[in-house]
Amino acid sequence: MIPRIPFVDLRRQYVAYKGEIDTAIAGVVESGSYVGGDAVSQFEAQLANLCGVRNVVTVANGTDAIALALQSLGIGPGDEVITAPNSFIASAGAINEVGATCRFADVDQNLNINPAAVKRQITGKTKAILAVHLTGRPAAMDILKDIADKHDLFLVEDAAQAIGGSLNGVQVGALGDIGCFSLHPLKNIFVMGDGGFITVNCPHLYKKLNRLKNHGLYDRNNTAMWGRNSRLDAIHCAVGLVKLQHFGEITARFIEIANRYMDGLEGLVDLPRAQPNMVVVYHNFVIQTDRRDELMSWLESKGIETKIHYPTLLHLQPAARTLGYTYGDFPVAENIVNKQLSLPIYPEIQDSEVDDIIFAIRSFFDA
Numbered sequence: 100m101i102p103r104i105p106f107v108d109l110r111r112q113y114v115a116y117k118g119e120i121d122t123a124i125a126g127v128v129e130s131g132s133y134v135g136g137d138a139v140s141q142f143e144a145q146l147a148n149l150c151g152v153r154n155v156v157t158v159a160n161g162t163d164a165i166a167l168a169l170q171s172l173g174i175g176p177g178d179e180v181i182t183a184p185n186s187f188i189a190s191a192g193a194i195n196e197v198g199a200t201c202r203f204a205d206v207d208q209n210l211n212i213n214p215a216a217v218k219r220q221i222t223g224k225t226k227a228i229l230a231v232h233l234t235g236r237p238a239a240m241d242i243l244k245d246i247a248d249k250h251d252l253f254l255v256e257d258a259a260q261a262i263g264g265s266l267n268g269v270q271v272g273a274l275g276d277i278g279c280f281s282l283h284p285l286k287n288i289f290v291m292g293d294g295g296f297i298t299v300n301c302p303h304l305y306k307k308l309n310r311l312k313n314h315g316l317y318d319r320n321n322t323a324m325w326g327r328n329s330r331l332d333a334i335h336c337a338v339g340l341v342k343l344q345h346f347g348e349i350t351a352r353f354i355e356i357a358n359r360y361m362d363g364l365e366g367l368v369d370l371p372r373a374q375p376n377m378v379v380v381y382h383n384f385v386i387q388t389d390r391r392d393e394l395m396s397w398l399e400s401k402g403i404e405t406k407i408h409y410p411t412l413l414h415l416q417p418a419a420r421t422l423g424y425t426y427g428d429f430p431v432a433e434n435i436v437n438k439q440l441s442l443p444i445y446p447e448i449q450d451s452e453v454d455d456i457i458f459a460i461r462s463f464f465d466a
């Protein structure tokens with residue numbers, strides 16, 4: 100059955116910006132330049148400006164952004180990287196991809212990694228902390244930065260869900276040594292397929308990343324280190340430039356919907372309120388309740404589609420078996436995973452639809 104209110108409806112955003120998107124795509128098609136070119140460099144410059152960093156390197160997807168970031172820092176076999184067990188698979192996948200070992204640290208009630216737990220996971224092999232800004236809420240970067248400095252670790256941001264978020268006035272992507280973003284259609288700013296980018300201030304890393312994503316080439320025909328092909332196509336950059344034109348309204352709308360939910364659901368469920376020192380961009384709007392499964396079925400019966408991000412924790416994934424974790428290792432994450440529910444949130448959802456969802460949840464708790 101097709102839900103009356105779908106969890107996401109990407110076509111609505113195409114319809115909203117159709118004229119501009121069609122023109123941008125046609126421009127690239129007619130230019131005859133499909134890999135590299137003006138659209139790519141303009142998009143990178145605008146993203147760097149938006150994130151408040153010196154440089155941006157566009158890449159093929161957000162997973163590559165993390166893997167390339169780790170690779171550029173010299174992280175590989177024999178090294179350990181600490182991340183959160185409740186992230187999307189790609190956070191752990193990218194660590195594995197460069198040959199490093201994933202170590203998990205439990206999260207706080209706000210879904211982000213707990214700095215004290217991170218500290219306990221540091222060993223002689225630890226090279227980096229991969230902090231995930233889950234749901235678009237900045238992780239406790241100020242504390243994590245102190246820990247990273249003290250133990251001589253790199254602090255890498257998995258900001259795939261958090262473009263536009265900030266902590267103490269600093270944009271995500273500018274809070275660590277290097278920042279990794281996704282432009283996948285399910286993220287707040289998206290292109291017409293897979294896409295990603297890396298934020299970086301260090302000129303040396305910038306140069307290295309540009310080579311690593313382009314076969315390691317330092318000129319047309321020569322390489323001093325093996326790389327891969329992870330370029331972002333011109334057509335995606337052109338669409339990305341259109342999205343950046345509307346960045347302010349898109350981001351404001353996510354926050355507006357979140358606030359509407361919070362006003363409507365106060366006192367019924369645990370709500371993901373922002374702290375005063377942060378901007379949360381609500382990539383997902385995650386509520387918590389002990390009656391999650393019942394509520395999810397109730398909403399489904401009313402034609403409202405909800406999701407769980409993510410139902411299987413990373414340390415319990417079959418692929419992670421060799422890491423030796425068991426159920427009980429991360430009690431906070433393991434508790435939240437049974438209580439959390441993601442409600443529909445995207446710029447084009449109507450206020451009336453949000454009100455319908457609030458009404459349905461209220462009636463569930465009244466019944």
Ligand SMILES: *Cc1c(COP(=O)(O)O)cnc(C)c1O
Nearest residue numbers: 160161162187189190259281283
């Ligand atoms: C989406 C996502 C990624 C991966 O990005 P892709 O573009 O899908 O490869 C990594 N980490 C997190 C937290 C994500 O949400």
